[in-house]
Amino acid sequence: MDRAEITDVQLRYATGTDSHDWELFRSCFTDEVEVDFSAGFGQPATRLAADDWVAGTAPRMESFTATQHMITNQVITFHDEDHATGVAYVRASHHLPNPTGDSDSVVHGYYTNRFQRTPEGWRMSAVRLTPVWMTGNFGVFQDAVGAGAAAQPSVPRTDVVG
Template identity: 75%
Template sequence: MTTSTESSLRYLLDRAEIADVQLRYATGTDSRDWDLFRSCFTDEVEVDFSEGFGQPVVRLSADDWVKATAPRMESFQATQHMITNVVITFEDDDHATVVAYVRARHHLPNPTGSPDQTVYGHYTNKFVRTASGWRISTLKLTATWMTGNFGIFQSALTP
């Protein structure tokens, strides 16, 4: 293969792997497969859910991020995270930024209100090439708008 062909092939393979990681993130969340979910991240991850949720930006181990995420998502009867319009921009051979639309639906039967809540927005995630492949090092959710019962997030963790 020529250098140009090898470079093009590497580019396409990197794009496919990065897109797969982004989709594994959603699949791991919705299937409650926390090993799959964990496989998406570098050992340390920055998480920014400040826009729309008011949570501070945090930097923590990926294992701690999984431990924090699992109980919340498992407390819903069902979730569905749909990720589309994936745009990948490479900063260099080992760093990329992915902007992708998300529609995240959360379902929890609730006698005091709507059982559903939906977040519409986009992720702006930073990816790093590691020895294990491409991984998310920064996870940023920008919630553009929400519909339904936002209170089910609190209800989900109340026994």
């Protein structure tokens, strides 16, 4: 049962992102979350309020014409009855027509996420993306990130994860 619930959290993460259902996306996280996308995108790892993570993610993802995050090959390791780590493959496609070339950027890699049991069920307490390779026009991703950053309020970091 726990394994199925954790699998569901990871699938809700992808579905919430692609459908722009930010309430569903938020339901995946503990109130504070560690986020580490440094391996592929250069932002430093950070710990922040989940509401701030959602507020920062929404305008970036909404800047794309379409996205599709496919989560597969999930392996879940339980550390005790309330803590687990999940590793899952991801193929994240991002589409944004532009005048400078290919309209797509695809990230192939894996997530290493930490989970914690809460009174509401299993939630992610940390999310880390490790790209293995990328295809397409990385400029598409940069254009959308720039558009999203211009639309989002400044989100203060509460801590840097080391």
